[in-house]
Amino acid sequence: MSSPRDHRVLVPVDVLEGQTVPSTVVDAFASIPIVLLGYREIPDQTAPEQAREQYGDRVRAELEELRTVFEDAGCDVTSRLAFTHDRLKTFERVTVEESCDAVLLLNPAPVLETVLVAIRSDVNVDHIARLLRTVLDGTDLEVTLFHVASDEDGRNAGRELLETARTALIDEGVDGGRIESTVVVDGSPTTAILETAADHDLLVVGESRPSIRRYVFRDRAERLAKRTVDPVLVIRGEYLEAPGDGMDGDTDE
Incomplete structure (x- = not known):
């Protein structure tokens, strides 16, 4: 079984x-090391160095306050500060540099009791189970495993996929009584996930392509984060990209 120290989550703010981190989110993620990224997206004509000179002290003060909130909850937290022309590119770079397993896209979370885990057929369920178990440690969160089949022929395969995920979670030490599974047939996975997420407090999605920026943030997870009222936890694949791959144009400290 993996240790909480084996995982890290990037929280961009x-x-x-x-933008703040809801206290419910702080409490739920207190058992897992956090990389707190305070960032500011700036116009293309503004140099990052200029923005840092203008806003740096204020951003550092705000970031330090947020860091203290996590530390007071007993969280192992690292902080980074960035001024960037492309926030998604910066998220990708820092995630790789800090060896983070997931990125938490913030939304308000007045209550955090139930988690919807949307699982596609091409994700590594064992990897998701290991990180999800770490997040669940020390909480009473209930989990719903969710799969959207494109047609009726895919329903049974979806059930088998979720049973595999459920078994992986139980093998990681999660009480099976906390886990439910739901398979629906819908031609629009994003719509189906959003409708179901409305009855949950945290949405978890996994990605499998070798680019956080190309897939996670410019595709379904980014759209989900914009259209749901829930925080969205995006769990990365097990690969690590080279830190220099296509990542430039910002400065941090």
Whole structure:
């Protein structure tokens, strides 16, 4: 069984826009090391160095306050500060540099009791189970494993996939009584996930392609984060990209 220290989650926060981390999220993620990324997306014509000189002290102060909130909850937290022309590119770079397993896209979370885990047929369920078990440690969160089949022929395969995921979670030490499974048939997976997520407090999705920016943030997970009221936890694949691959144009400290 993996240890919580085997995992890290990146939490990007646009502090100058007044974005904060809900206390329910802080409590739920207190058992897993956090990389807190305070960032500010700036216009193309503004140099990152200029923005850092103008806003750096304010951003550092806001970031330090957020860091203290996590530390007070007993969380192992590292902080980073970035001014960037492309926030998604920066998320990708920092995730790789800090060896994070997941990225938490923030939304308000007044209550955090139930988790919807949307699982596609091409994800590594064992990897998702290991990180999800770490997140569940020390919480009473209930889990619903969810799969969207494109047609009726795919329903049984979906059930088998979720049973595999359920077994993986139980093998990681999660009480089977906390886990439910649901398979639906829908031609629009995003719509089906959003409708079901409305009855849950945290949405978990997995990605499998070798680019966080190309798939996770410019595809379904980014759209889900914009259209749901829930925080969205995006679990990466087990690969690690080279830190220099296509990542430039920002500065941090």
